[in-house]
Amino acid sequence: MIEENGQISAEYLFLTGVMIIILMISAVFIYNQQELNIAMSAARNGVNDGLADSSSGIYPKQTFNDYSKSKTDLLIPYSVDIVNISYCEMGRDSNFDKKKIQFKVYAKSSRDFSKKELDSIGDRINYNLRKSIAVSFNSTSSSNKLYNPVFSPHYVFTTANVKWV
Numbered sequence: 001m002i003e004e005n006g007q008i009s010a011e012y013l014f015l016t017g018v019m020i021i022i023l024m025i026s027a028v029f030i031y032n033q034q035e036l037n038i039a040m041s042a043a044r045n046g047v048n049d050g051l052a053d054s055s056s057g058i059y060p061k062q063t064f065n066d067y068s069k070s071k072t073d074l075l076i077p078y079s080v081d082i083v084n085i086s087y088c089e090m091g092r093d094s095n096f097d098k099k100k101i102q103f104k105v106y107a108k109s110s111r112d113f114s115k116k117e118l119d120s121i122g123d124r125i126n127y128n129l130r131k132s133i134a135v136s137f138n139s140t141s142s143s144n145k146l147y148n149p150v151f152s153p154h155y156v157f158t159t160a161n162v163k164w165v
Contacts, residue, residue: 139152
């Protein structure tokens with residue numbers, strides 16, 4: 001009988017050890033997925049903020065002055081619909097030793113804008129997307145004034161040009 005009790009204890013310790021290892025491995029995977037979920041949520045919020053400012057014709061003074069000279073159509077309120085926001089992993093960034101993630105926004109406009117005007121709208125969308133991610137991960141001080149690239153504990157984020165559909 002003593003041997004049987006010892007066997008059960010050994011099996012219990014082995015099973016407990018295996019469960020702890022599985023939980024630790026799962027926690028790392030879940031944490032990385034959570035980091036990407038936070039980034040995607042921040043990206044959506046940033047895109048919405050960028051659209052709200054742009055489509056209502058509200059710009060910083062310098063931008064307003066620039067648009068008054070060459071992009072006057074952007075000063076009139078307009079509508080932009082976001083079709084999709086996606087990201088893809090671009091491998092490991094050797095400069096920062098982190099995985100590189102690139103966001104891409106697909107959008108359509110209610111009006112016919114020139115390529116230059118669409119690029120300006122897209123730049124504002126991407127700027128707000130990156131800024132929102134930087135704020136979410138409290139990494140505004142480790143990025144430049146355009147928030148490009150943006151950092152989180154395990155990733156470096158960039159944006160591709162907005163694709164107009």
